[in-house]
Amino acid sequence: MKISDLISMTVKNLLRRKTRTLLTVAGVIVGTCSIVLMVSLGIGQTEALEQSISQMGDLTLIEIYNYNSNSGVTLNEETMRQILNMDGVKGGTPFWDEANMSLQLYSGKKDRYQMYLWNVRGIYADQLENMDFQLAEGELLPLETESGSYLKNKKVRLLMGNKMVYEFYDSKASGEAAYRWEGMLDANGNQLEPFVDVMEDELTLILRNEQYDEQGNPLFDDLRLDVEISGLLGSTDPNVYNEHSYSAYMDIRDLQQLYREYREAFELEDDENTANMENPSYRHAQIKAESIDDVEAVDQAIKDMGFETYSLNSIREPMMEQMQQQQLFLGGIGAISLLVAAIGISNTMVMSIYERTREIGIMKVLGCKLGNIRSIFLMEAGLIGFFGGLAGVGISYGLSYGLNYLTSSGAVNANGLLGSMLGGYGSGGSLSVIPLWLAAAAVLFATIIGLLSGFSPANRAVKISALEAIKHE
Template sequence: MRWNDLFRMSISSLSRRKLRTFLTVLGVVIGTSSIVVMVSLGLGMQRSMYSEVEKNGGASGITVTGKGQEEMPGDGAKKESRTKYITDEVVKQLAQLEHVKSAEPVLSLPAVVLKGSYEGMIEIQGMTPAGLASMNLKMEKGGKLPDPDSRELQLVFGNYVLAGFTEKGTGRGYWETGVMPDIDLGKDPLFLVLDQDGYARSGQPADMGTEKQGGDGAGNAGISSAPAQAPKKYAVPVSGVVAGGEKNQNANSENVFCDLGVLKEYLRREFRGRAIPGQPTTKSGRPYGKFVYSSAKIQADDMKNVERISDEIRGMGYNVTTNKEYIDSMKKQFEMVQAVLGGIGAVSLLVAAIGIANTMMMSVYERTKEIGVMKVIGCSLSSIRRMFLIEAAFIGLAGGITGNILSLLISGIINIFVSGGGMELGGSISFIPVWLLFLSTGFAVLTGTAAGYFPARRAMGLSPLEAIRNG
């Protein structure tokens, strides 16, 4: 029997039992869409993770931090303790390592920002112009990176920094009211307090935590009732705001960036003669002779060289974390998540396969006379088998295609919901690549064909005379 005849007879058989065919196809639709949507959630989260990593140097990015109290061999059996700091000299050494594309210092420190009745505790990250440029920050319209030649400290605000601001009197902010503070970062100048501890003590009596050295020569602390002196407030403009608005969060949404050189000048003026917060001091409490950075961001020339560079830096005595290690760790977790989600969806398709087998078996019993006639007129057993397998495969194909269309619709709805819900995935929690559509359709056809195999074998085993007599 020719293939076109088999197709025609198969379609005709399915069309005669429209309701049963529809319900069977519906089962495949639900099963296919369940698998695709479940897997797409894992793929979407993985894609979002890769996107965030790219904003922080990509897979070839390396972060180097200092290491405290490293034991160094001394004379004889003695050992010395030495802290490994990230200084300008160290950054230069790191930049000169083989396969290192760039090395940029990062200085992080807490500060206070004031505007009207609002105050906010922020974390400033001072970076070089090259370091800021490498982050590829997407700004709101009109925003730009800080000008390194400017004498004033310019800030780049993350799009979610204002959510941490609170009213001075009530302590209420975005998380209590659901409303962002009425501050226009593009127009309103802010006041920055670099001495966070001094700000916390200002207005407090000294006996609430500020001790003053007494004059009895014994080193005893005397008590003073005078309030601590308020630290200086610097008027600072906002040069840009990270794109995203109030709804979409990303790795830089809660960060505040500025030019490293200008920040260092401000810190030197503010803490002249005193130790800068976060900076090490000598045993006598004096400021350390060199400026110490929080970390250094290194860019390898190729992802293949990340491990080699990391081992070399660890050998120098510093702590190293790499985006590649993070990606590998997260990839394993996402693979487990995808396997679990795909397995949940596969259960639905398994139920659909049972439905296909049941439908095809019922079709065999209802068409025993037709099968008997086909055998009597000389139709081969293989043709009868192919006819039933074609019917089962067509059910799988129709269900797979329809299920994929439904999956795209559900995925779009999920992403719209996530985008409007302010979740930290950039509005793309579900991602359906083209290969997943083809793979799911092929899997649905294979499942349908497999489910129709035993009914087809049953049809082949019918006796022609018994089929005609009992049909």
């Protein structure tokens, strides 16, 4: 018997008892909808959780700390190279912020606008792109450091957080008029721009030493250096800020050179930093893994070296494990409905065999192979599962859209609806998410359930005696 004949006969048999077939398919639809919707709720909450954690920072970043003096290891150039050469590491940089200098930025006529640079940090300029530092404007620091001395007209190159531009104040004004902050409006309701456009205006960096003689006069003149802001770090969205928005960065070698020349110019004795400038040690570094999947292995490898680490992954992992358990629980609830549908398919096939016993006997007498008879009933059961699964997925998409619409419009409180079941994790985003793989898996699972439900009745049909079947009324 050809496959086309099997399909044709299967479809005719299903249409022979339309009501029974539709009711059986309806059972599969209910079961499929239950599984898909339950799992989609778990996926939606998982994505909301991922989104919430990602808003706290980059999930692929690992913070390294070198505060434990008893570990016997030092975070220096050698250990940084070892870490950067690890599998799964995309990039990384130490942060050198030991420079004890009084730094101020000046701009405008007669240095009218001023800003204190409290947080200038040295970093690996050649790792900025690998670290995915987000630029709001301009470009990253140049990879090659400029030769020469800062005391002899070498320009200071800075990478600045985009929120720092509002830290300039007007030294000629007083009270509130001396300051600008983000979102500040004028009398007409227009937003006021910062006093200084750091990308265009001329800037001067002043290094000052707070040493005075007995009459209160400074012992040294201020050092005035030209400054170039290569770019502004941060999001292009003015309402978003990150850890770099309020920091300034220099290439680590340039900052160390500036610190060394600062101490020489003001005749300061060498401190711990200048004494170890050839092989400096760092208190803090940041490593970026290739992907979230690499974070755990890289984090453990760094810990094995003796360093203390921290990453958002340490928060994410236990939460994700709990969410996976909840997804299994929700999927199990839906699977009960599909199990009931499987019993319905099996019952339908048993009744079909009982009604078609004589037909089965005639097929056997005419020489129809037992495998073909089995295939007919298996195909009927499989088609019931397939079409039920297909319709169930379609209805699930509609119900999912409805749930998401109700929650987004505020008609339904998602946290109240699922708070106790999902532990209150996740907020925002879609309540129900049905990815393509879930839809395909649901249809496949429903089809397999149909085939398994029809296996026993199909074998029963094969075992019916041809002579007894012909006598059956």
